[in-house]
Structures are given as C-alpha cells and as structure tokens.
Amino acid sequence: MSSDSIHMIKQNNPPPCNTATISFNQIKVQENIVLSRKEYVTIINYSLDFFAVLIDDKFAVMNESALELFGESSKEGVIGQSILAYIHEDFQDSYIEQTRHLQLLGNRKVLKDYVINRADNRSIYVDLFIRMIECDGAKAIEVMMRDVTLKKNMENDITGSELRYRKLVDNLEDFIGIVDIKGKCMYINKAGSIMLGGTKPSELIGQTICAYFHEDYQDACKRRIRKAILDKEPYPKVEKILITKTGKWKIAEVLSYPIEFNGQTACQFIIRDITKRKNAERQLESAKIKYERLIESSTNGIAIIQDNQCKFVNEAARNLFEAKTKEQLLGKGFYKTLDDEFNQDCKKLIESGGVTSKSERILTTLAGKELHTEVIVISTTFEERPAIQLIIRDVTEQKQAQHLMVQAEKMNIVGQLAAGIAHEIRNPLTSLKGFVQLFRSGTMINDEFLDIMEAELERIDIISSEFLSLAKPGTQRFAPTNLLDILEDVVALLDTEAFKYSVTIQKKFRFNEIVVFGLETQLKQVFINLIKNAIEGMPEGGIIEVKANIVQEEVQVSIKDQGVGMTKSQLVRLGEPFYTTKEKGTGLGLMVSYSIVKNHKGKIEVKSKPKKGTTFTVMLPLHTSTIED
Structure with a gap:
C-alpha cells in the first residue's frame, strides 16, 4: 500500500453488530494468574492502549481506548461483532492465517501495519499484539492494538512533501x-x-x-x-x-x-x-491511600511475609504480637512465631499460589505469650516478588469462653450421673455390709467370701475413679490417647444408667488399640453425651451398638440405638444452642460435643429415621502411632 493509500480506502460502515453478550466468569491471562471478568475489565480500563478479548473471533470484552480507536460511540454496538468487520479486506486472509498459527503453536504474535476501517469511514494503521488466553477454560485471544498511523506514514513520507505530510497528520488524534x-x-x-x-x-x-x-x-x-x-x-x-x-x-x-x-x-x-x-493515575493513588488506611484501621492483624521476613504489619498486628513499635517486627524472622505445620503450609502456598481457608492456629507473641487465632493466608506479591499475606484474628477470649461452656456442660453431666453412681456404689456396699455382719455372727472367713468382697471393692474403685476423672478439669494439652480405653471407661460408667432403661450396650471393636491426638476428658464428655442420649431415646429398652473402626487413616466411632429416631427437620437443627428433642434437655450437650469434635479436627454425622433409631458417627484423624503399629 502506498503512503497515500490509507486515505483512499473506501469502506462502508460495518454491518449491524450482534449485541448479545459473550459471557464468561474467569480469565486466565498467564500461568497462575486467574482473574474474574470484573477484575480484568477494571485493569484494562486503565490502559490507554486498545485492549480486547475475542472468543470465536468475536469481541467479548473491550476497553474505552478500543472504542475510541474504532471510532465507535458505544460498546453495545461492538460486543458480539467479528473483528474482521474492522480489518481491511486486504489484510483479512493474513489475520486468519496468523491467528490459526497462534492457536496451534501458542505464545504470542505481533501483526504489523494492518489497516483498520473505523466507523467514521477513516482508516488507520495499527500494530496488533495477540496472545492466547483462557476464558472459563476455553481458548480465547487477547488483542492489543496500537495506532501507528503517524509512524507508518512518516516512514513512507520520507520526501518531506508538505501535501503528503498534511494528508498524513490532518486526521491524527x-x-x-x-x-x-x-x-x-x-x-x-x-x-x-x-x-x-x-x-x-x-x-x-x-x-x-x-x-x-x-x-x-x-x-x-x-x-x-x-x-x-x-x-x-x-x-x-x-x-x-x-x-x-x-x-x-x-x-x-x-x-x-x-x-x-x-x-x-x-x-x-x-x-x-x-x-x-493522569486523572486515572491520581484515582489509583487515591485508591491506594484509602486501601492503606483501611488496612491500618482494620481490627484484624495483617502482615506480609517474604523470604521468612516480615515486610509489613498494620497497627492491629503490632498490638497482637505485643511489639512496642512496628520496627520490632519488620525485617525480622517471622516463622518462629508459628507452629511447624503452619510454616510448611505457608511455604507451599508461596510456590503454588491461592488462598487458604480459615484455620485455627497458635501463635507466639514477642513476650512469649501463646495466642489462639484464626488465620487466612493469601498468596500475593510484594515489590514484584512472591510473598504471603496473613489476616489474623485473636480468638483467645472466644476459646476461653468455649472452654468454660464445655466445663459447665461437663459438670451438668456429672450432676445427672451422680444419682446413678450413688446407686451403683450402694449395691456393693450392701454386699460388703452383709459379709461383715456374717463374720461378726461367727461365720468363718473363707477365700470365696473374700474374693466376692474384693470384687465388690474393685467395682467401687473403678466407678469412683471414672467419676472423679470426668469431674476434674484435667490437662488442656493435646496428647496421643487410646480411644478404645476411653470408650471402655464410658461404657462402664453408663452401665447403671443403661440398666435403669432396660438397655444393653454392646461393644464391637476390630482393633486392640486406636490412637487419636486429643484431650481425654473432652473426648469422654462427647461419648458420654452421645451414649446417654441414645439411652434416653429408648424408653422401651433395647440394644445400643458401639463400634470403632479405622477407614482410610480416619477413626470412625458409631453409636447406634433402637430408639424413637428423629425427623429430617429435627436432624437439620442438631447442634444448635438450646435445641433439644428431650422434654427436660437444654440442647447444650450436643452443641458442646460438636464443638469438641471440631477442635479435634473431626466431624459428626447423624443418620436417623422416626421409630427406627439413630446412628451418630464421630470421625477423628488417626494418630500416626497407630499407623506405625
């Protein structure tokens, strides 16, 4: 094409556009960089260059600069339209061939000195920069155009002719x-x-x-x-x-x-x-300042970690870690305040990107104080290098309140069991009293009598020990615990209660030992709650099956009764505070049980049908010592 030919192109306006929106939710512009449609549009709208996304050669997204370059007044007239409607016919075959190569070979291409027909019948030279991206997993083309009309015509108009020069520049923007x-x-x-x-x-x-x-x-x-x-x-x-x-x-x-x-x-x-x-840059700077103010005023601690060093902390994080100044944290090693498992999670996130779900972690302040926290970890960049952002909320007081609630419910259980325990102890005491009276009347002491008396005393010792172990606060440190021992103790404790309801508790354990990592007293509290509920749910008596098994490195303890069962609407509300199906219940027992199991990184599943009974299944992580055994 000669230097004057760009002004000689006669092209009718493009045909009416198909205004139907070509929709997508996410756009993958590079490896590990995935944006929502809204985020992508926000970014390209700040660009002064033409930016657009093509799906099947039709415009799906474009910015204001693209609209101006085409001489169009509204995006609705362009979205859904083929790009070929704007590329001059002399360049259409070349464009089709180049995009076909791009789809086959990937990477990106530069298409130089193409002629674009604007909506106002003017034509301009452009350089096209195209690359493959993904929209909702499907292939698409990102197009950037740059108006090179001035450069192109200056290259051609090397003779300095004033007439040709004027023709070149008169229509430039x-x-x-x-x-x-x-x-x-x-x-x-x-x-x-x-x-x-x-x-x-x-x-x-x-x-x-x-x-x-x-x-x-x-x-x-x-x-x-x-x-x-x-x-x-x-x-x-x-x-x-x-x-x-x-x-x-x-x-x-x-x-x-x-x-x-x-x-x-x-x-x-x-x-x-x-x-x-410049206005856009000022708006960006203003938004940056507002964002920084928002971060600083947040009640959650926020920190950015890079290369195991703290690069940024807000005021809430400074207070959280008991630092007098931010400088006590900035530039210092940070992972030492975290547990080893969390350290590894953070390092993996830097490599893979993404966001972790909220997790409960124990952090250590500069003064050595342990904090119970909820932490969200976000992969980010700081000064153009990979980093992680921590959003930290102190839940120490909440944990303390939960602990008090667990203790209160435990004492409630102790009170409810006290009458049954007293009755259970009275029976062997009556037997012992009878033997004493026999001996005083002159009956000779023999081994048979002594064996019976010793058995009764041992029964009293077992029951009183279990009762006391349940009532005392106990340690708050998690430790490897044999779950089968816990179940044996709970069943022994509740045998008398079950007898009153004509209920038999059957144990079915496939292993001699199943070790979990947890608090023994709290786990006892869970199983006492569940078995006691099962007993009370069987007013006409029956059998309760207690099974313990290991399924794919997970411990599963099921408690199945033959009681009245529950409806679907009742099942949905289980675990809510003060919701109960019992006439004199409070609903706190199950709520506390759900909370304890969750703190042990486990869960509870319930299956029930009216008049056919209920099965509670407690699932807990298996401790490694069991796997090694």
Missing part, C-alpha cells in the same frame, strides 16, 4: 504543529486546533504556540524551539500544562524536533493530551 524560530504557528492539524480550543486550524496560523503553555513553561518553550532549529537536535519528551482558549487546563506530553518545512528549518511539536491518564 494527536496535536501536530510546526512553528518558526519565533514560535509562530506555520501549520497545525485539526486535532491540534481542537486541543487548543479552536474550531479550525486556520484560526491558529501565525499565533505564538508558547502562549498556550502555562506561564512557568513559556520561556522553556522558546528555548526548546531555538535548540531544535539552530542546533537541529530533538528535545526529550516532557509533561507540561496547556491552557486552551477557553481557559481550560490540560496535562500534555510534549515532544519537539527539527523538520524541513517550506524550504526552511522549523520545529515540529507533537503533543498528546494525557489528562485522562
């Missing part, structure tokens, strides 16, 4: 002006006259161009012109303020260099209005 050594305008294009507040270029011919710059730059403008003309040297690009005829201020990028015009050396100005870009 940047200010193009030529001035003499006194700064008087010898030529200005239409975009330049509009930028300065005029209606046509002829109004500005003969006027001094420097007068339209802010007074602080007018002397420098004159020196720039003289340097370009006398020294024949270009002047580097600078940002200055223009003042239009109407007094409106505009921020502009100004570039000047020498040029031959009408047989004399002159100075050419190329000026681009960057007011919108």
